[in-house]
Amino acid sequence: MAEFHDVLFPAAVSFGATGGPERRVEIVQMTSGREQRNARLRHSRRHYDAGTGVRSLSDLYEIMDFFEARRGSLHGFRFRDPFDMKSCRPDATIAARDQRIGTGDGVARVFQLAKTYGVGEDAYVRPIRKVLTSSVRVAVAGAELAPNRFAVDAATGLVTLMQAPVEGAAVTAGFEFHVPVRFDTERIAISLTAFKAGQIPSIPLIEVSA
Template identity: 50%
Template sequence: MTAFHNISFPLKLARGAVGGPERVTEVVALANGREVRNTCLSRSRRRWDVGSAIRNLDDLAEITAFFEARLGRLHGFRFRDPADHKSCRPSQMPGPFDQLLGIGTGSQKVFQLQKTYGDAAGSSVRPIHLPGLGTVRVGIGTTELPASAFSVDTQTGLITLSTAPAAGQSVRAGFSFDTPVRFDSDRLDIAHDAFEAGRVISLALVEILL
């Protein structure tokens, strides 16, 4: 991967993050009062501001070191979204049948991890590229596979099965995951409010594609 460091943003500093998915929709107002709406992105892009989580000098030193090691915006890194980092609800444990990855053809062995968001009216599929090490569980049909029956690339989110599922069999998986992000600025603004205390004015992270 180009300009990506396989290292995680400090989890304790992620817990105060503000943000989430962002879409770009073009809205054109017609003369009759109706609207024409078009999406400009095939899927959402996530943004967060993590500055509010940083309050003391130790945290400021830690984030400064992390920022400098990434050379500002140059290198991406892993970010664990507190609200969305599992194939299931945050309060649950991932299970082997959480997310549908595809349907067996009798020859296909490689499947991309993905998460589907939706309801009866519509849905959106998000590819997952950075699964948590040792968290992936795979189910074929109604049977969970042993860990020895598949391998996981934690840099791409591709799973490779030892045996291709039969045609028509569902391939499902459960997992935890990180989001690939980068800093959205080459500048780190720190305010020293009091003795042994300080804060970052704003520290934005933006999702990147791998």
């Protein structure tokens, strides 16, 4: 039975991976020449190829071990996206006011971590679930909370405040996160001769909802 293994894909290999978000859009050509376009999925889905991050035979053996322990594509795991892993830009420092995650109503104490892309009505809000709890910083109405004033669920990205924010108070957060993925292949083809000649095996990964 498929499960999510709360383990991190080898960080040294993920640093050199390629990939990013995919948007599935259904496009129908009308007889008038115009197009009808519909989004097939509410959220984007990320794809990666970790093969470009393999730099040594040691990396290959580590990937083989990891692949076998996950039973190939059966079990999901954490992956550190080298391009998008923080509430801020990759070269910036995480701050408690990076992302707005809710507004107080005097009752609610639980808020979902999220990252917003774009501005205004066209902005896309991405739920963040596989968070690094030690990295999370939270602020209410601009004032940062002490770590003992909130709790974070590492699996769901839910933040629970010890006290409900007053009505209208902005709840913001800063954090580092991982992407839940699985192997998008049933096998990994490795050739030592090809590797020495500069050919790196393809190691496709795909985002999952776990």
